[in-house]
Amino acid sequence: MNIARAIIIGGVALAMLPAAAPVSTLTVEVDQLRSSKGLLQLCLTRDKTHFPDCQDDPEAFRRTVDAASPHITFAALPVGDYALSVVHDENANSRLDTFAGIPREGVGFSRNPRFTFGPPKFTNALFSASQGAVSQRVKIKYFL
Numbered sequence: 001m002n003i004a005r006a007i008i009i010g011g012v013a014l015a016m017l018p019a020a021a022p023v024s025t026l027t028v029e030v031d032q033l034r035s036s037k038g039l040l041q042l043c044l045t046r047d048k049t050h051f052p053d054c055q056d057d058p059e060a061f062r063r064t065v066d067a068a069s070p071h072i073t074f075a076a077l078p079v080g081d082y083a084l085s086v087v088h089d090e091n092a093n094s095r096l097d098t099f100a101g102i103p104r105e106g107v108g109f110s111r112n113p114r115f116t117f118g119p120p121k122f123t124n125a126l127f128s129a130s131q132g133a134v135s136q137r138v139k140i141k142y143f144l
Contacts, residue, residue, distance in 0.1 A: 022079045024129040030070035030086055032139045033106065038067050038090035044074060044082050048122035052085035052109065064094075083125035084110035086138050099144060106140035115141075 030040055042063040043054035050057035063072050067088060087096050088106035097104040109115070113124035127136060 022131040024077045024079050024131055025133045026074040026077050026082075026129055027133065027135040028072040028074070028084065028086075029135070029137045030072070030088075030108065030140060031137055032108075032141075033067060033070060033088055034140075034142055035090060036068040038088065038092045038105075039094075040065050040067050040070060040072070041087040041089050041094070041096075042072060043085045044077075046080055046082055048083075051083050051122045051125070052119040054085075077129050079129060079131050081126050081128050082110070083122050083127070084136060084138065085119065085125070086140065088140050102143050104144050106142045108138040108140040110136045110138060112137075112139050 026044070028042065040063075042065070043052065044061040044063075045051055045054050045057050046059065047057055050060060054060035054062060061074055061077065063074070065072055067090070086108045088108075089096070090105050091097065096107070107119075109120055109125040110127050111125050113120035115124075127134070
């Protein structure tokens with residue numbers, strides 16, 4: 001087989017491979033933490049039925065990081081629309097502690113929507129992760 005023929009066959013083979021899906025890199029910076037104790041629990045979802053906790057969402061992206069390092073990256077994220085929730089799990093017990101339904105630990109959301117009773121609407125936290133790099137700065141809110 002000559003070189004020209006091998007190049008043509010190789011080019012045809014490459015053209016038949018499925019194209020890589022476009023991806024994004026999301027960088028999250030968490031602000032206004034009242035302490036660096038505990039963990040930050042992050043939940044990133046495209047499905048409003050699983051917002052804000054990502055419970056039973058097989059396509060959700062989750063991260064748990066030390067609260068002393070409030071800079072988080074989600075690499076190779078499929079391009080699309082997402083909503084992000086963040087819990088400052090100060091006592092590192094892997095859950096949001098509440099008192100009479102009011103969070104005792106800090107919470108925050110992408111786009112920093114206003115909220116008082118319950119989490120914001122999914123659409124108010126929704127942002128677009130386009131191809132390339134995007135960022136979200138999440139301000140943590142404490143009620144107690």
